[in-house]
Amino acid sequence: MIKKFLFLFSLTIMTTLSYAQDNQNNIKQMDAKNPFLEAFKTPNGTPPFDLIKKEDYKPAFVKGIEQQAAEINAITRKRDVATFENTVVALDESGEILDRVSSVFGAIRGAQSDPDIQKIAEEISPLLSEHDDNIYLNEPLFARIKIVYADSLNPARTTEQKRLVEKYYKRFVRSGIALDAAQKDRLREINKELSLLSLSFGKNLLAETNNYELVIDNSKDLSGLSSDVINIAAKTAKEKGMDGKWVFTLSKPSWLPFLQYADNRDLREKLYKAMYSRGNNNNEFDNKKNINKIVNLRLEKANLLGYKSHADYVLDETMAKTPDNVFGLLNNIWEYALPQAKKEASELQKMIDRDGGNFQLASWDWWYYTEKLRKEKYALDEEALKPYFMVDNVRDGAFLVANKLYGITFKPSSEVSIYHKDVQAFDVIDADGSFIGVLYLDYFPRASKRNGAWMGSFRKQSVKNGEFVNPIIYNVGNFALPTEDKPSLLTLEQVTTLFHEFGHGLHGLLSSVNYNGLSGTAVSRDFVELPSQIYEHWALHPEVLKLYAKHYQTGEVIPDALIAKMQEATNFNSGFETTEIVAAALLDMKWHVITEQQDFDVDAFESNEMNKIGLISEIIPRYKSTYFAHIFDGGYSAGYYSYLWSEVLDADAFEAFVEKGVFDRTTGQSFRDNILSKGGSEDPMTLYKIFRGAEPNPIYLLKNRGFIK
Structure with a gap:
C-alpha cells in the first residue's frame, strides 16, 4: 500500500521574505558548502547524502523559500499578457531549491528520523505553510492564472496543458483565494496549526512505537x-x-x-x-487531543471554503466525487465481508472449544487460530513458505515482471550515495538501452523509521528547457530482519507489499509528461493505487512464483504442490482481511463527514461508529484512530477508501492480462503507455477506458476477494 503517506514538503513551499531577510547573514555563511543550493553534481543528479548534514536543511529551506518568493514576484510583475508559458509553466517550474531540500528532508523524516530532524520539521512546517499561503492567496498571481484559464478552449493547447492550467486554477480556488481578508487570515492560522498538529501526531506515534x-x-x-x-x-x-x-x-x-x-x-x-493502544495511553504521547483539534480545524477550513464537511472538500478532487459514492462502495463490500468474517469467527471458536480452550475468541487470538486453521485445512504453514521468499529473490521477482511487461532492467549502482547502510540503489534502463532513472530500496525496520511501507521521489520526471528530467524514486518498507545465520525471509503479506510499493515506483519511474505538477503519482488519490495494486496480482501468480521463489539455501524452485496449496488458500481469511480494511475506511469517513464542531471523546466516537456498522468484537479496524497515521499524519484523510476504490480498477484491469497472458507484452505496453506514463495529464477514467475499452466492472473485486464465484 502506499500505504504510503510521506511528509511531502514539496507541495507546501512558502513563507515570508522578512523571515529570509532576518536570516540572510547565516545563509551567506552556509551558501558555500550547502549542497542543496545548487543542482546536485552527482551521477544522474542523485542526492549527495555523504555531503548532506542536518544543519544544511533549515538554511536550505529558508533560501529555497526566498528563491521561490522572488520567482513568484517576477511572474506577477511581468507586463506581458499572461500566457501558459510565462505564468503557468513559470509557476510549475519555480522553487528548485525548495524541491530539492523538501524531497530529501521528507524522505529522511520518514526513514531516518531523530530528535534533531523532528525539531527541524517543527520549525520549518509553519514557515512552509505560510509560504504556501503566500502563493495561493496571491491575488496578482491568480489574476494571471485566471486569464490563462479563461483561454482554456484554445485549440492550440494540448490536453496536458489544459490539465495543468485547470490544476493550478483549482488549487488557488481551493486554497481560499476568493475569501475576504479576515477569512484569509483565519485560513492561514488554520493551515499553520494543522501542519504542526500533523507533525505532533506522527512524532507521538513514533515514540509510542519505539518505547x-x-x-x-x-x-x-x-x-x-x-x-x-x-x-x-x-x-x-x-x-x-x-x-x-x-x-x-x-x-x-x-x-x-x-x-x-x-x-x-x-x-x-x-x-x-x-x-x-499506541497514542491512547493518557501520557505525553497521547494523540486524542491532536485528533480533536485536527478534525475540528479541518471542518472549519472546509466550511470557510464553502464545503459542508472535510470529506466533501477532499472528494471534490477525486474520482469518487462525493461521500455518498464512497459510502456506497464501502457498504456494498461490507455486506459481503461481514457475514464472511462472522463465519470465520465461528470456525475459529469451534477450534478453541475443540482444543479445550475455556474462553471466547478475542482479537488477539485471531491470527494465532487462523494459522492453526490454515495448516489444518490446507496443510499450509507460512513458516514453511518463508524460505522461498528471501527478500533479494522477491525483489528480483518484481524486477523480472517489469522486464517481461515493459522491457526495463535494473542495474545495481555503486556510484550513488545512500542515507543508510541498508539502502540499495539501482539504475533503471529501458529496452532500447536508454536511461530511465534511479530506484532506491530501503527494506528493513529500525527505530528511526516509521512503520509501514511507502514510495516517494527525490526528483520527479519532467521536461525542462527541452531536456528530459529523469526521475529518482525510492521504496521504503519494514520487512523481516536478517539474522546471523539467515537472510531476510518474507511472509506472503510482505511479498505482496514489496510488489505493491514497487508498482508505485514504476508509476514514478515510467512517467513521461512535460510538467512536474502532473508527473508520476500526481493523480487523484483514488486512482494512485491502481499501478501499485495491480502489481500485487503478479506477486503470487503461479507463473511468476516459478521464476523467483527459490529456497534460500538450496536454490530449489518452489514446488508445484506448495503453489497448489497457496492457490487453494488464496481467499482464506478474506472476511477478516476485508472487514478490517473496510472498517478503517469507514472510520476515516466518519471522522470527516462531521458537520458540527465538538469536543470528541475519541474512544467513544470510534466505538459508537463501529457498533453502528456491526463490527464484531473479535475484529478491530486495521487502524484505530490514535495510530491512524494515513489520515492524521499523511495524505489519506477522507481517502483511505482509495485502496478499495482502486481495487475495483486493478481487479478489472488485471483481467486484461488474464485474457491475453500475464506476461503479454502488448497488454503491458498498453498499460505503460496509457496509465503509467501519463501521470495526471488526462482524466483518470478516460485513461482507464483507453486501456481497458470500458469502465471497470466491480464484480472482479468481489471475485478477487472470493465473495462470489
Missing part, C-alpha cells in the same frame, strides 16, 4: 515460535543491552509473528493491546 518492549526472560514463553522469530528477538534484546533475553516490539515484523505463533495467550494479549 514499548515485551521483554521475555523465560524460554518457556517462546513456545510455538519459530527459530527465526526467536533469533530476531534475541538479536533485538542484545542490541538493547539485554543479552540472554528476547525482546518483541511494536514493529509489525516483530509483533505479527508473535501473535500468529506464540502459545502464551496472556502475552499475545499484552503485546496486541500495546499495539492498538
Whole structure:
C-alpha cells in the first residue's frame, strides 16, 4: 500500500521574505558548502547524502523559500499578457531549491528520523505553510492564472496543458483565494496549526512505537515460535543491552509473528493491546487531543471554503466525487465481508472449544487460530513458505515482471550515495538501452523509521528547457530482519507489499509528461493505487512464483504442490482481511463527514461508529484512530477508501492480462503507455477506458476477494 503517506514538503513551499531577510547573514555563511543550493553534481543528479548534514536543511529551506518568493514576484510583475508559458509553466517550474531540500528532508523524516530532524520539521512546517499561503492567496498571481484559464478552449493547447492550467486554477480556488481578508487570515492560522498538529501526531506515534518492549526472560514463553522469530528477538534484546533475553516490539515484523505463533495467550494479549493502544495511553504521547483539534480545524477550513464537511472538500478532487459514492462502495463490500468474517469467527471458536480452550475468541487470538486453521485445512504453514521468499529473490521477482511487461532492467549502482547502510540503489534502463532513472530500496525496520511501507521521489520526471528530467524514486518498507545465520525471509503479506510499493515506483519511474505538477503519482488519490495494486496480482501468480521463489539455501524452485496449496488458500481469511480494511475506511469517513464542531471523546466516537456498522468484537479496524497515521499524519484523510476504490480498477484491469497472458507484452505496453506514463495529464477514467475499452466492472473485486464465484 502506499500505504504510503510521506511528509511531502514539496507541495507546501512558502513563507515570508522578512523571515529570509532576518536570516540572510547565516545563509551567506552556509551558501558555500550547502549542497542543496545548487543542482546536485552527482551521477544522474542523485542526492549527495555523504555531503548532506542536518544543519544544511533549515538554511536550505529558508533560501529555497526566498528563491521561490522572488520567482513568484517576477511572474506577477511581468507586463506581458499572461500566457501558459510565462505564468503557468513559470509557476510549475519555480522553487528548485525548495524541491530539492523538501524531497530529501521528507524522505529522511520518514526513514531516518531523530530528535534533531523532528525539531527541524517543527520549525520549518509553519514557515512552509505560510509560504504556501503566500502563493495561493496571491491575488496578482491568480489574476494571471485566471486569464490563462479563461483561454482554456484554445485549440492550440494540448490536453496536458489544459490539465495543468485547470490544476493550478483549482488549487488557488481551493486554497481560499476568493475569501475576504479576515477569512484569509483565519485560513492561514488554520493551515499553520494543522501542519504542526500533523507533525505532533506522527512524532507521538513514533515514540509510542519505539518505547514499548515485551521483554521475555523465560524460554518457556517462546513456545510455538519459530527459530527465526526467536533469533530476531534475541538479536533485538542484545542490541538493547539485554543479552540472554528476547525482546518483541511494536514493529509489525516483530509483533505479527508473535501473535500468529506464540502459545502464551496472556502475552499475545499484552503485546496486541500495546499495539492498538499506541497514542491512547493518557501520557505525553497521547494523540486524542491532536485528533480533536485536527478534525475540528479541518471542518472549519472546509466550511470557510464553502464545503459542508472535510470529506466533501477532499472528494471534490477525486474520482469518487462525493461521500455518498464512497459510502456506497464501502457498504456494498461490507455486506459481503461481514457475514464472511462472522463465519470465520465461528470456525475459529469451534477450534478453541475443540482444543479445550475455556474462553471466547478475542482479537488477539485471531491470527494465532487462523494459522492453526490454515495448516489444518490446507496443510499450509507460512513458516514453511518463508524460505522461498528471501527478500533479494522477491525483489528480483518484481524486477523480472517489469522486464517481461515493459522491457526495463535494473542495474545495481555503486556510484550513488545512500542515507543508510541498508539502502540499495539501482539504475533503471529501458529496452532500447536508454536511461530511465534511479530506484532506491530501503527494506528493513529500525527505530528511526516509521512503520509501514511507502514510495516517494527525490526528483520527479519532467521536461525542462527541452531536456528530459529523469526521475529518482525510492521504496521504503519494514520487512523481516536478517539474522546471523539467515537472510531476510518474507511472509506472503510482505511479498505482496514489496510488489505493491514497487508498482508505485514504476508509476514514478515510467512517467513521461512535460510538467512536474502532473508527473508520476500526481493523480487523484483514488486512482494512485491502481499501478501499485495491480502489481500485487503478479506477486503470487503461479507463473511468476516459478521464476523467483527459490529456497534460500538450496536454490530449489518452489514446488508445484506448495503453489497448489497457496492457490487453494488464496481467499482464506478474506472476511477478516476485508472487514478490517473496510472498517478503517469507514472510520476515516466518519471522522470527516462531521458537520458540527465538538469536543470528541475519541474512544467513544470510534466505538459508537463501529457498533453502528456491526463490527464484531473479535475484529478491530486495521487502524484505530490514535495510530491512524494515513489520515492524521499523511495524505489519506477522507481517502483511505482509495485502496478499495482502486481495487475495483486493478481487479478489472488485471483481467486484461488474464485474457491475453500475464506476461503479454502488448497488454503491458498498453498499460505503460496509457496509465503509467501519463501521470495526471488526462482524466483518470478516460485513461482507464483507453486501456481497458470500458469502465471497470466491480464484480472482479468481489471475485478477487472470493465473495462470489
